[in-house]
Amino acid sequence: MCAYRNTCLIASATAALLTASAAFAAGEVNVYTNREPGQYSATLDEFTKATGIKVNAIFSEQGLAERIAAEGDRSPADVLITVDIGRLQQALDLGVAAPTRSEIVASAVPVNLRDPEGRWTALSMRARTIYVSKDRVSETALTYEDLADPKWKGKVCTRSFQHQYNIGLTAAMIVKKGEEKTKAWLEGVKANLAKKPSGGDRDVAKDIAAGICDVGLGNSYYVGLMANGKNEDQKKWAAAIRPVLPTFDDGGTHVNVSGAVVTKNAPNRDNAIRLIEYMVSPDAQHVFADVNYEYPVRREVAVNAFVASFGPLKPDAMSLADVAKARKRASELVDEVGFDR
């Protein structure tokens, strides 16, 4: 009980103001992202609205982990968001990731999609699918090995096999079947190519729509983005293809993850953990599912209906960490086979 009522009022008012200003000056979090921020800027805006923490970002497809490593203990980076398992592994190899303990993350994300030591967590998943022509191809189930089958000669399109998404697939093939069989598979696919590998995954859809090839490799989320975007041309391409969730001969579908790492010398470490916790929260996971057409990592968040129409996703059981380690050999094999030439 306060003896002097007025003083108490002033004291509590001041306390309230201080807390409010502290919340206002909740600070900022610096994000280095391999993923184009426009793709998840809505999530970041919501985060700022919810917590008052300002997000500063810088985007580059590569080089950011090296920059953090070079910046050392003065680095302003708090969070590194990567777009595939390879970059995640690179960040670990360079020693820029700090182990963090977060109950929220541990309960939201399945154990195979985060680091047991707490150094990284996946934020969303994407499957490497096979786009097939709606008109010309009737198969509804394909395996990755099928792409090397001579019956598809002259009918396969893909982006450069040195691109990280295809390297991930090749690395997964190495983990699954070993180098010999992977090399044979690469040579088989190369023999089936309709044209020299070029462009991106959307261009594969474009080429299938134009009749240049019948099947091609592409990530799952592009279909949703093309079909529901504002670009009329891309809508036509999406309408001409049907995505198939392929599997390995004796396994599941190859998936890759977009993940986040808290950096070792983060100046705003708490804000960084809050950002990651926000990104695995149901709100943000819904955005990943419904706006980006990806597979959410949070168990209870459902995939978008459009994505669900591709069929149920059965991710292959192999460890993503093993896939990451096989990437270097995968890239060398692609060069040895001369795939892109």
Add this chain to the structure above:
Amino acid sequence: MRRRIGFSPPWILLAPSLGAVAIAAPLLSLVLAAILGGSDALARLATSVLPVALRETAILLSGVAALTVAIGSGAAWLLTAYRFPGSRTLTWLLPLPLAVPTYVTALVYVEILDAAGPVRSALRASFGRDVADLWFPEIRSLPACIVLFAFVLYPYVFVAARSAFMTGDSSILAAARTLGSRPLRLFLGVALPLARPAIAVGTTLVLLESLNDVGASEYLGVRTLTVSAYTAWLNRGDMQGAAQIACIALVVVALLLVLEELQRGTRRYHGSANATARSEPVLLARWQGATAFVLCSIPLLVGFVVPAAFLAREVIRRDLLQSAGPLLLEQLGTTMLLSFAATAVVIAWAASIVLAARIRATPFARRLSFVASLGYAVPGTILVLGLFAPLIGVDNLLGRAWALVSGGQPQLVLMASGAALVIAYVIRFLRVAIVTLSAQLAQTPPEIDQVARVLGARPIALARYVQLPLLRPALGGAALLVFVDCLKELPATLLLRPLNVETLATQVYSASSRGVFEDGALAALVIVLAGIGPIAWLTRAMRQGAPDATRPAPPDQAAF
């Protein structure tokens, strides 16, 4: 007669030495990484990656060199020696492809000419698959890449050749004419060889730019050394392998630069100091003029008009002014600021390096100048990777010093303020200014320096009152080339920019990463438009720099 070195005190070499150190640091860091990679990694590269990379690089460079010299010097000669309707306009317009980044031109032409693009689809509909797919040249190929680079990069040779043709001594040409030289022989046998140092400088810039290009080459499926290094790093995380390939690329570059030095030899390319009136351009007959006009407009159409028109069309089609407009102003401001700052530093530094090499003309000074130019030779991404260690090391020291003085927390000052980015630009583009200024100086006869010295000028006065005014047209030209290069720069900007900072080029990159490069069309168009102004000014400055027939001839030296 030996020059008195005592007249040129050693402190003159301060600027060149700093330049050489600034370049040497990232290069050494690169070489170190290469050595750390080990020899079996190199052996593996030698069997799988290097043969293809070396072959494609060699073909690309020779093709681009041949085509740019043909286009650049041919157009420059037609526009200098002859007059025809439209020639004056074309002179202003021909350097414009410099304003368009190579990666943007590649993106545009792939959109237009690729298998699923409008041209081939129309051909397929009208004439069937044979014409559209078998006979039509593939845009994503080495030959197409050579042609694309040639039509985008010819302005370097055009500007250099035109400047040489205009400031060269016309009495030699007049003498050749009186001896009965026919026009083609005059061009090939007299004018071209006389302009050789300038053309060689321009061609070397073109070749270095082609060698270092990653965006367009990778997009078109060409595996040059640089693309291979970039891919090694990007896809294998193999920094050391990338460094090894980059070092091999550096060897190729060194060969190019040595070739350029050698071909200059000991010949003198300046005319007499008693330069009198220019020769009047020859007026062409009607159909000859028309042919010349068409020939000269082709490079302009391919290199500038088509890409710019495509970008403009996309901006209108997607209503980009509405959606991207406001953010764009901020990016434009940032881009301009960075480019201005870098250009100012580059010009001041390059001028001091070049003048120092001229005043204190020892081999050591020339070698310092050579090392300072190497920054351009290293591919942007690789240079920045090499820069991380030394630059951030210096930044750390600065930050700690600042913290000691001010008592605050040590910070990465250079990185956070963007100064690191300006430093990277300066290191990359120093060469452009150095060679432009040296080429101009090479055409200035040394007698002028000697006269000034006889009249008592010390080094600073010599530089300020004699050499700098003579350098002025080249200073403007160099400033503009560097400015436009900074506007378009991408790899260093991506990796070294502070948080939340975007330039026009990174905006185009972001859009392209999302797979919708057309969304970046507005930013790309602004880059092009921002570059047009400086280039037009450059052309105008070049015309005013050269005395023309209507002005009174300068007083004869012999009159003194």
